[in-house]
Amino acid sequence: MLFDNTDFDYEISFLKIPGSDFNKEIRDSKFLSPEEGFLRGNLMKDEYVPYKNLTYFKLTPQNEQETLLLKLMAYSFTINDLNLYLDLNPKDQQTYELFKKYVKEKNRLEEMYSEKYGPMTITETQGSNYNWIMDPWPWDNTGGSMYV
Amino acid sequence: MFKYVKHLNYPINIKKKDLKMAKYLLTQFGGANGELAASLRYFSQKFSMPDEKGKSLLNDIATEELGHCEMICTMVHQLTENATIEELKAAGLGSMYTEHGKGIYPSDSFGNPFTVTYFAVTGDVLADLSEDMAAEQKARATYENLINMTDDQDVIGILLFLRQRExxxxxRFKELYDYYKKKGY
Incomplete structure (x- = not known):
């Protein structure tokens, strides 16, 4: 359901890294957390412009696969938005360090996902069979990103 | 070179069939302010960008926009998938079905086919980037019009995400424009 952007609770964020200073890090940064940035479609704290009173959806994963896929999509989104920012600010070392941290986490999640549920890219070949062709494809309504 | 990643940019799971909305949405694939025009515009313009910042930014946004084409087509596909011919006719999609079946053909909401005349490539960095900025604003406005056309939250959530990307x-385009302007282009 749609919720107000003042409702966001970092403590229950599904991407919260336990025991880390993640929340403080995010508060001090010009970028949002991967989860909130992803849900908003905009990682930049000061660039978000909601339409009318509509903000964004809160997505609730129902099982392990959904949770993993949603995290993976959130990190992938975050990497993309930082990518665009870094194209124009390549000397921003602090942001590049953050970028590398998220890339590492995305790679870890992607490996975990493809081992359990099939490849995300053609070169992920952990399974014994050629399962790249396996349904669901992302546009299918019976699987893929339907889970979240 | 391009590599495919087997997930969407943002999750799409539309439960309710809505043929009229599918017809309207199609314009964000093959219409004047749509994602295909955006992707091809930046892709084509990247070759005359004068330095690393311009080359990388246009290339990377062009790539992202191709992912947005996939999202729009996914929405149209899911909104029409289980429609009967009678339902398609009633929603004003009879001609569309005659020409394309249930395939997703790049066209606007009137059915006008996609054309490259929707965008320009001038080889002039300021002219091209001004167009890119305008294109993003037009796409944002179109997403807002589309949001006003539905009350299905499954659809609105996705449109809000895509609008925010614009x-x-x-x-980013404006920052690049200002940077080139300052450099004396």
């Missing part, structure tokens, strides 16, 4: 892209 805002981000506009800001």
């Amino acid at each position: 805002i981000v892209h506009f800001n």
Whole structure:
């Protein structure tokens, strides 16, 4: 359901890294957390412009696969938005360090996902069979990103 | 070179069939302010960008926009998948079905086929980037019109995400424009 952007609770964020200073890090940064940035479609704290009173959806994963896929999509989104920012600010070392941290986490999640549920890219070949062709494809309504 | 990643940019799971909305949405694939025009525009313009910043930014946004084409087509596909011919006719999609079946053909909401005349490539960095900024604003406005056309939250959530991307892209293009302007282009 749609919720107000003042409702966001970092403590229950599904991407919260336990025991880390993640929340403080995010508060001090010009970028949002991967989860909130992803849900908003905009990682930049000061660039978000909601339409009318509509903000964004809160997505609730129902099982392990959904949770993993949603995290993976959130990190992938975050990497993309930082990518665009870094194209124009390549000397921003602090942001590049953050970028590398998220890339590492995305790679870890992607490996975990493809081992359990099939490849995300053609070169992920952990399974014994050629399962790249396996349904669901992302546009299918019976699987893929339907889970979240 | 391009590599495919087997997930969407943002999750799409539309439960309710809505043929009229599918007809309207199609314009964000093959219409004047749509994602295909955006992707091809930046892809084509990247070759005359004068330095690393311009080359990388246009290339990277062009790539992202191709992912947005996939999202729009996914929405149209899911909104029409289980429609009967009678339902398609009633929703004004009879001609579309005659020409394309249930395939997703790049066209606007009137059925006009996609054309490259929707965008320009001038080889002039300021002219091209001004167009890119305008294109992002027009796409944002179209997303807002589309949001006003439905009350299905499954659809609205996705449109809000895509609308926000237009805002981000506009800001990046504007920064690049200002940077080149300052450099004396």
